[in-house]
Amino acid sequence: MYSNHEESYRIEKDFLGEISMPKDAYYGIHTQRAAENFSISNKSTNLHLIHAIVVVKKAAAMTHLKLGNLSPTIANAIIATCNEILQGALSDQFILDPLQGGAGTSTHMNVNEVITNRALELLGHDKGNYQIIHPLHHVNLSQSTNDVYPTALRIAAIRLLRPLSEACAELQNSLQLKENRYEHTIKLARTQLMDALPMMVGQSFGAYAQAIARDRWRLYKVEERLRQINIGGTAIGTGMNASLKYIYTITDILQDITELGLARSEFPMDITQNMDVFVEVSGLLKSAATNLFKVASDLRLLNSGPKGGIGEITLPSVQVGSSIMSGKVNPVMAEMVCQMAMKVMSNDYAVTLASMNGQLELNAFTPLITDALLESLEIMTKAIVLFKEKCIDNIVVNEEVCKKHLSESCAIATALVHHIGHDYASELVKKAQEESKDIVTVLKEEKILSEEDIEKILDPYEITKPGIPGI
Known part of the structure; x- marks a missing residue:
């Protein structure tokens, strides 16, 4: 059993001590500690942020390669790893909860460690062999979380x-x-x-x-x-x-x-x-x-x-609406x-x-x-x-349905205000409502306007435009 444990895990250490890490994990000790400290939401850090951090890491490695601050072997391994991640590889290795202390340091280190261990692997070395490629000394060279x-x-x-x-x-x-x-x-x-x-x-x-x-x-x-x-x-x-x-x-x-x-x-x-x-x-x-x-x-x-209801429009039916009411669509x-x-x-x-x-x-x-x-x-x-x-x-x-609602409403009486005054128009609306008549019928009964004028003033298409209806 002890032998199997040794084969399945690797030991990583920081100044707080040592931790047994899954041997096949690309993340390292900082990520492991953060996973134990901050797992609260059942979510992982947004991959769009992860990929953007990887882009920065790639640019940093390219910069240090150009300036001679990293050896071509290390810089190219880092760049190759970044390209793999940006193409969708290793997404399951970014395991941290988005809500974490440290202003994002843990997510940043998660990226540093994954890039490091995959770059080591590309060069034929074991994960965790940070003497060759280090998350901070190489992948994070000249950088800070901040x-x-x-x-x-x-x-x-x-x-x-x-x-x-x-x-x-x-x-x-x-x-x-x-x-x-x-x-x-x-x-x-x-x-x-x-x-x-x-x-x-x-x-x-x-x-x-x-x-x-x-x-x-x-x-x-x-x-x-x-x-x-x-x-x-x-x-x-x-x-x-x-x-x-x-x-x-x-x-x-x-x-x-x-x-x-x-x-x-x-x-x-x-x-x-x-x-x-x-x-x-x-x-x-x-x-x-x-x-x-x-x-x-x-x-x-x-x-x-x-x-x-109002029913003036019908929205597309995309799924059945009820577990008990037949024919209902929401x-x-x-x-x-x-x-x-x-x-x-x-x-x-x-x-x-x-x-x-x-x-x-x-x-x-x-x-x-x-x-x-x-x-x-x-x-x-x-x-x-x-x-x-x-x-x-x-x-x-x-x-x-739209026409029916409009024809049954006294709303178009507003068009009469310029011709017969607000108060008189209000009286006609009240009468129409009390007698369950439309406003046109009441106007004709009152004989205060000619049928031609009524038709011109209450033309609903004219009412939808600027100006005074009927003039």
Whole structure:
């Protein structure tokens, strides 16, 4: 039994002592300790962040190779390992909970250790043989968690912002197609859930499209604030243990391999300690979530029924709605979007709290910022894509129901105000409601306007346009 144990484990040590590590694990002692200390959420650190850290590690190795600070053998092994990870290898070796103490050091070391042990393996050495390649002396040369992690988070955020902006563009386009499709279909508008003026169905979709367009533009523009990076600032932004040649070279290499327009911050200490840019991005996600919630909520309401609700639109049926009520279909895609929006809003609060609680030269709560922000970016993109494809694209407007609701409403009486005054118009509405008549019938009975004038003034298509109806 003891022999089998020796074959299955390796011993690693740090200044706290020794630990038996699984022999086939690519992570090392720091990761093992962190796994034991921080396993609370049943989640793993976001792979987009992991891959962004790996990109930084690759750029660092390329820089040190160019400057002669690492031997070609070691540098190329590190670069080859980074390429493998970026192509999807070893993802199961990044095992740490996203919520961890240490400002992200554990996740950073997880990456350092995995790269080290795989690079050792590529060179024919045993994992843990850190005399040949060391996680800190080689993979982390001239770096600190405090410049690697913020730089990587910016890279990850930009990479997730771009597909989100594109998803918003596609949703906007889908809403505009509905705007054009139903530009001549009239319906009853509602304010405070009560009958208001006539409007075109296309106008409602156009209003939604405008809101999404604003979100798309805001999310597109905020990328500019994420492009400044503090790589080379090391521990607190002063750049100790990083030469100027290294700082400028790694920035150039990161620009080349990411193609994200990254730029070296003129004041790395700012980027190291201040997280306000992530609050800004998260706030824009919250703004977008607000609009998405509003659109989805409106659609649920207009879809209500099919007989006991408004029923002016029919949302696509995508799955059976009840385990007990036969034939029931629910607006599940809209409900999904609403829940996504709530989650993004709650994540925004987490980002805000974590960002404001940074202290002096570092923010210890960057892991929470990372987890919340990247989750929001991912779930919003996926939700918008699904919402467009499984809901918006195939909405059907029930035109006869729209006309019926409009014809039975006294809302068009507002068009009379210029001709007979507000008070008289209100009296006619009251009479129509009490006698269960439509406003046109009451007007004809009152004989205060000619039938020709009534027809011109109460033309619902004219009421949907600027100007005074009938003039």
